[in-house]
Amino acid sequence: MREAMMNRYFTTLTGVLTLLSGLGAAPLLAAGPMESVRPTPRTAPILAAVVAETKAAAPEIEGDDAGLRAWVRAFRPRALAEGIVAELFDRTLDTVRYDEEIIRRDRNQSEFTKTVWDYLGTATSDLRVQNGGKALAQWQRTLEDIEAKYGVEKEVVTAIWGLESAYGSFRGSDHVINSLATLAYDARRAAFFEAELINALRILQAGDVEADQMRGSWAGAMGHTQFMPSSFLAHAVDWDGDGRRDIWGDDPSDALASTAAYLKHFGWTEGQPWGIEVALPEGFDYLLADRSIIKSAEEWTALGLTQxxxxxxxxxGPASVLLPAGADGAAFLIYDNFTVIENYNTADAYVIGVGHLSDRIGGAGPIQQSWPRDDRALSFDERIELQTLLTEAGFDTEKIDAKIGPLTVNAVRRYQQARGLVPDGYAPPRLLERLRKE
Structure with a gap:
């Protein structure tokens, strides 16, 4: 039996069983300053549902080469019906082998457990800024021409390049076809990876790259700026005019232009910042720090916000207030271009990372406001517990999935309002501790 198991499931299950039994605490992040005691919950069915949902979302799969080859034979008619040439299919998939390591990595993807300031410390480090300046200088003429065509600033394209592959230094070495076939054979996200595998075969069929050169991350993201096959087909361009859209080679021109084309497609506004740091007035109504509340510069100025x-x-342009670390952290006004970058990655930390790195490459200084550095990020178990306790207290998060998205943020706000706290939607460990005591 394969020993690679679903760490996320077991981590969650451990936390759930601990909550149900009241016998102790689940493991904490190494950065955690103290142990976190899990009380006996008041509504066990909610947590039982979490266990069932997590198990269903990530079932254990027994896989081997024979099973994958059988899957390939069953998949072949579907691929051919999508226009893949039989000879290409047979030649390309004849050598695929089941890669247990890929499934292990897919099962055990670590949750995003860094604080935004810790993430930015890496994403926008002085070294990454310096290397970004060097990369921009080396490819300046190309990037300027790309900017002229697509209206996406060269610093922004360079920043995405920097975060996705360290300016081409780490493009991925896994065979994309093998990775996608293994993941498509796995039942957890079969439909998604089957579609990406067919798209990868379409790329090969178009002659943009040979199969042995189509390398990327274990999950199928490819090249200098880590396009999935579907994004490649929709947005990749042949910038250097050699007849191929080559995002894999040492020359990054096609990849950089493809990234600009991608951002333009999703509505990039030339000359508009992704966001700016702002000062909030004393007595600011933190209920206004909501992505759904959009106002003009004049309206925000009238409410007391300044540079x-x-x-x-x-x-x-129209903007909303973002407080990624609550009332005690940096405050930003974010614009439509923030939303455009979200099409690359929806995490606020990533978007701020791209935006701030682009600013730094362009000569701006570090973020000036302070962060609540005594806080730490909630672990996966703790986010499950936060959502569970909020829902039990009458502030329904609608989903118990460990994702602190808009639904959970709004539930936190309602809780904070009801308890006379600053309603900034931020949920540090101390808020969870308060919920535990109620």
């Missing part, structure tokens, strides 16, 4: 130097806000 950090105290001057009036410039008119960059």
């Amino acid at each position: 950090l130097n105290g001057t009036a806000l410039e008119a960059h």
Whole structure:
């Protein structure tokens, strides 16, 4: 029997059983300053549902080469019906082998457990900024031409390049076809990876790359700026005019232009910042720090927001207030271009990372406001517990999935309002501790 198991499931199950039994605490992050005691829950069915949902989402799969080859034979008619040439299919998939390591990595993807300031410390480090300046200087003419065509600033394209592959240094070495076939054979996200495998075969069929050169991450993201096959087909361009859309080779031109084309497709506004740091006035209504509340510069200025130097806000377009670390952290006004970058990765930390790195490459300084550095990120178990306790207390998060998205943020706000706390939607460990005591 394969020993690679679903760490996420067992981590969650451990936390759930601990909550149900009241016998102790589940493991904490190494960065955790103290143990976290799990009380006996008041509504066991909610947690039981979490166990069932987690297990169903990530069932254990027994896999081997024979099973994968059988799957390939069953998959062949579906691929051919999508227009894949039989000879290409047979030649390309004849050599695929089941890769247990890929499934292990897919099962055990670590949850995003860094605070935003810790993430930015890596994503926008001085070294990454310096390397970004060097990369931009080396490819400046190309990036300027790309900017002229697509209207996406060269610093932004360079920043995505920097976060996705360290400016081409780490493009991935896994065979994409083998990775996608293994993941498609696995039942957990079969439909998604089957579609990506067919798209990868379409790329080969178009002649953009040979199969042995189609390398990327274990999950199928490819090249300098880590396009999935579907994104490649929709947005990749042949910038250098050699007849191929080559995002894999040492020359990054096609990849950089493809990234700009991608951002343009999703509505990039030339000249508009992704966001700016702002100073909030004393007595600011933190209920206004909501992505759904969008106002003009004049309206925000009337509410007391200013640039950090105290001057009036410039008119960059409609904006909303983002507080990624709550009332005690940096405050930003974010614009439509923030949403455009989210199409690459929806995590606020990633978008801020791209935006701030692009600013730093362009000569701006670090983020000036402080962060609540005594806080740490909640672990997976703790986020499950937070959502469970909020829901039990009458502040329904609608999903118990360990994802602190808009639904959970709004539930946190309602709880904070009801308890006379600052309603900033931020959930540090101390908020969870308060919920445990109620």
